[in-house]
Amino acid sequence: MKYLDEFRDPVAAHALVEQIRDRATRQWTLMEVCGGQTHSIIRNGIDQLLDGVVEFIHGPGCPVCVTPLEVIDRALTIAARDEVIFCSFGDMLRVPGSREDLFSVRARGGDVRVVYSPLDAVRIAADNPDKEVVFFGVGFETTAPANAMSVLHAQRLGLVNFSMLVSHVLVPPAMTAILSSPTNRVQGFLAAGHVCSVMGTDQYGPLVERYRVPIVVTGFEPLDLLEGVRQAVDLLETGTPELRNAYPRAVSAAGNTVAQQTLADVFTVVDRQWRGIGMIPQSGWALSKRYAAFDAEIRFGVGHLEVSESADCHAGEVLQGMLKPNECPAFGKTCTPRNPLGATMVSSEGACAAYYHFRRLTIGAGHV
Template sequence: MRYLTEFHDPRLAATLLDTIAATATRRWTLMEVCGGQTHAIIRNGLDQLLADQVEFIHGPGCPVCVTPLEMIDRALAIAARPEVMLCSFGDMLRVPGSTTDLFTVRAHGGDVRVVYSPLDAVRLAEAHPDRQVVFFAVGFETTAPAAAMAAVTARRRGLTNFTMLVSHVLVPPAMRAVLASPDNRVEAFLAAGHVCTVMGTAQYEPIVAEHRVPIVVTGFEPLDLLDGVRHAITELEAGRITLVNAYPRAVRPEGNPSARAMLEEVFTVCDRPWRGIGMIPASGWRLSPAWSQLDAELRFDIADLTVAESADCHSGEVLQGRLRPPQCPSFGTTCTPRRPLGATMVSAEGACAAYFQHRRLSAVGGGR
């Protein structure tokens, strides 16, 4: 299958590894800002293969992991209502709120449905006019266009029983927050290619200019990531501070104009708290005033619900690259995929889940 075998070719991987080794004169610190890239790095052992040239810091690139605790509790409160059918992507069901999770709410009789697209929730609302159907809209710029399309479709079909609990977040403000941290060690970023397929690359140019850090847009297969690392180290060794698109087969500078137009119509930028990190200004989307009739927070009067983070979970430090998962005292003991303390252990893109799944259980060789 095209792109499934070519980008896993071990001979090409060896060539890229040799090139990186020949280029690097020191060990560089790179941050990938996508949970899918984190899993690909750990699953394919790229961090081990590049141990002498690169220290990978895993950034806040798991949208499930950074969904704020208060938003999870709002979803739980809505899902527990007898008239509600709450629809969500499957990886949200095991994410712990302050007291329980959506999987448990469903086990206790709540109507919680797993959907594969926001449009599935729209179809359910159309098929069940007697139910209040709520779609839990989470994710970065990659999933937001589909949520916007669901809002547009629901309005076109005249559905009055469809709303969305919106918790979309944006990548560039999170990168700025990492770079502004007093203990920041990131020397270059590997940017998430799928975000750039939607938003383009221009949003990263001010970050490169202001923070003097190279950013390489890259994909998710082993050779994509190795090529991204090659570009990053080449730029660093040459002293160049540039934005590089190493994923041209999918990313155009302008992104997807149609998707961006729909996002601009339906959503408006807002401040958003990130789980384990705190408030990041202008880092999220919410429904714009013209679309407020689809806002589940307003319909169910839960916007003021707030909760405190657990002191036992160190996922915030993991998400900011300050701690490797095995360095957390709860990792693999009181925190496991079956009984997670935080979303990073249960999400399909969480760093803790990647380390646990691929048996990276030792804290040796990581950290600050």
């Protein structure tokens, strides 16, 4: 398959590994800010292949994982209402709130539906005028354009029974928070290619200049990631803080300007809580005043709900790169995918889930 099989070639992968090992004179610490990249690194054993040369610490790159606990509880409160059809992507249904998850609400008779596009939720609203249809809009910049388009489409259709519970977060402010932390160990970043395909690479330049760290934009297949690591290690070895695009087949400096214009119209930048991390200024999107009528938080009056995280869950330390998932005392014991303490164990992009499912693999002939 084009752009798939050739980027999983084990011979080419091992050649890149050797180039990285030959170039490195010490161990460097890199952070990937994408849960998909985390899973690819762990599933393909890239961290093991580069052991002693590169330490990967896994950042807050899973939007499901950083969705605040109080937002989950707001979703649960809305979804339990008799007049509501609550629509969400499937990866949110197992994410635990303070007491339960969306699957539990559905098991009790709540109309909770998995959709594959926010436009599916708009269609459901059009087909069910006697119901309130709510879409759970979660994600980074990658999923935001489609969510924004669903609001525009609902407005054009004149739907008064469609709304969105928004929990969008932005990557650069999170990177800023990590780099500003007194516990920061990150020496270079692998930036998420899908985010940059929307927003471009220009927004990362100021981070490079301010913190003097290299940032390499990369994709998600093994060769994409290894090439990103190769370039990052080269920049670190030469002491060159620079922004590089190692994913040019999908990413440009400007990004998708049409999508950006839509985002600027529908959303406004706000301070946002990150689950396990806390408040990061100007790190999220909310619906702008122009589209406040579609804001489910306002429509259902749930903005006041606030809860505290479990003291037993160390997901916040994992998301900040302070702790590896398997170093958490609860990992694989009191916290499993079946009975998770936090979202990082159940999200398809969660670092804890990656370690739980793939960490037992060993390097072999069929394993890049």
